[in-house]
Amino acid sequence: xxxxxxxxxxxxxxxxxxxxxxxxxxxxxxxxxxxxxxxxxxxxxxxxxxxxxxxxxxxxxxxxxxxxxxxxxxxxxxxxxxxxxxxxxxxxxxxxxxxxxxxxxxxxxxxxxxxxxxxxxxxxxxxxxxxxxxxxxxxxxxxxxxxxxxxxxxxxxxxxxxxxxxxxxxxxxxxxxxxxxxxxxxxxxxxxxxxxxxxxxxxxxxxxxxxxxxxxxxxxxxxxxxxxxxxxxxxxxxxxxxxxxxxxxxxxxxxxxxxxxxxxxxxxxxxx
Ligand SMILES: Nc1ncnc2c1ncn2[C@@H]1O[C@H](COP(=O)(O)OP(=O)(O)OP(=O)(O)O)[C@@H](O)[C@H]1O
Ligand SMILES: [Mg+2]
Numbered sequence: 001x002x003x004x005x006x007x008x009x010x011x012x013x014x015x016x017x018x019x020x021x022x023x024x025x026x027x028x029x030x031x032x033x034x035x036x037x038x039x040x041x042x043x044x045x046x047x048x049x050x051x052x053x054x055x056x057x058x059x060x061x062x063x064x065x066x067x068x069x070x071x072x073x074x075x076x077x078x079x080x081x082x083x084x085x086x087x088x089x090x091x092x093x094x095x096x097x098x099x100x101x102x103x104x105x106x107x108x109x110x111x112x113x114x115x116x117x118x119x120x121x122x123x124x125x126x127x128x129x130x131x132x133x134x135x136x137x138x139x140x141x142x143x144x145x146x147x148x149x150x151x152x153x154x155x156x157x158x159x160x161x162x163x164x165x166x167x168x169x170x171x172x173x174x175x176x177x178x179x180x181x182x183x184x185x186x187x188x189x190x191x192x193x194x195x196x197x198x199x200x201x202x203x204x205x206x207x208x209x210x211x212x213x214x215x216x217x218x219x220x221x222x223x224x225x226x227x228x229x230x231x232x233x234x235x236x237x238x239x240x241x242x243x244x245x246x247x248x249x250x251x252x253x254x255x256x257x258x259x260x261x262x263x264x265x266x267x268x269x270x271x272x
Contacts, residue, residue: 006031006156006187007052011061014047021047023211024061029204031155034178034188036202038195038244043208045191049158052189053083066155082154084145084162092134096125096144099133100151107152119147123177139170146177150186157181159190163197175200195241205240209248222247 007029014022021044029035039045050056052065054074063070066080090099097116104112120129123143133141142162149157162178163171171194178201181188192198198205199219206216215222219240226243238246 004031005029005064006033007035007063007065007189009048009052009061009063012048012051012058012063013060014044014051014056014058020211022051022058025208025211025213027206027213027216029156029187029189031187032185033203034182034190034201036198036205037189037191037208038193038198038205039191039208040193040248044211045193045208046160048208049083049160049189049191052077053081053158054078055083080155081158082149082152082156083158083160084149085160090133090141090144090148093132095130095132096120096136096140097129099144100148103148103151109152112151115151119150122180123147137170138166139173142166142170142174143177146174146181150181154186156187156189159188161191161193163192163194171197195239195244199240207244207247215247 005028007027009025009027012022012025012027013020025044025048027037027048037045037048047056051058052063052070054070054077057071065077068076068080070077090096091102094102097120100116100119101112104115109115116129120126123146125140125144125147128136128140133144136144146159146162149159159178163174166174175197178188178190182201182203190197190201202219204216204218205222206213207222208214215225217225222240222243223238226238226246
């Protein structure tokens with residue numbers, strides 16, 4: 001099925017007890033793009049991903065993935081997707097290659113060994129492929145995890161905080177991997193709390209805050225929401241971090257504002 005939207009949610013809601021986490025999430029992801037869902041800790045990113053990957057039921061609203069309804073066509077959604085969770089799901093006792101072959105067999109791909117070897121090459125893990133995963137660095141584990149999620153060629157890939165806990169070097173390795181996926185036309189919904197990550201990887205960015213998507217667009221569009229600096233500092237484009245902080249109202253420059261406000265303080269983008 002060809003669909004206009006790889007992912008579409010309309011008015012998605014979810015509460016845990018009396019704690020409403022999603023209060024009407026509208027999200028459109030264009031096929032073949034990397035879309036970042038950006039939000040602070042506890043914003044509801046993983047909750048949204050769990051609903052979209054059929055692991056959790058929404059309370060209200062609707063969601064389709066690859067044209068299939070997550071509530072009524074869960075099997076078809078599962079056949080179209082792959083999920084790389086917030087914590088690496090590789091088996092440390094097995095080698096990298098064994099992990100890949102195992103998943104290939106579980107997903108019933110023809111010639112799991114050849115698929116595994118192809119992925120080891122693509123993800124720069126050929127030399128490590130014969131070693132136990134317990135000897136891998138965090139970045140290598142993450143790369144293997146992402147490689148595993150590509151077995152069976154899913155149309156839509158969910159990456160839930162793919163670089164949380166990684167050092168900057170490993171983070172860059174994973175970014176390279178995701179960029180490569182994007183170049184091949186896989187649709188990726190990436191959740192992250194790292195603004196620079198969204199800035200590096202995403203074609204479009206949705207900001208999830210207090211249960212809703214409060215801003216959506218390309219990086220350039222989001223930056224236009226943020227008025228240019230007019231004071232006597234050295235000229236500098238606002239970083240996505242500043243845009244984000246202004247929009248969610250946590251910036252010292254924009255207390256309690258839900259709309260962007262002009263920055264008056266030194267940008268903090270250089271902190272990370
Ligand atoms: N099973 C659950 N039962 C009760 N509350 C939950 C459950 N899962 C998540 N929550 C709460 O829902 C909110 C959103 O959680 P969620 O994991 O979706 O956030 P997140 O944006 O992924 O955060 P993080 O960046 O820390 O991963 C949090 O306040 C969390 O405590
Ligand atoms: Mg999460």
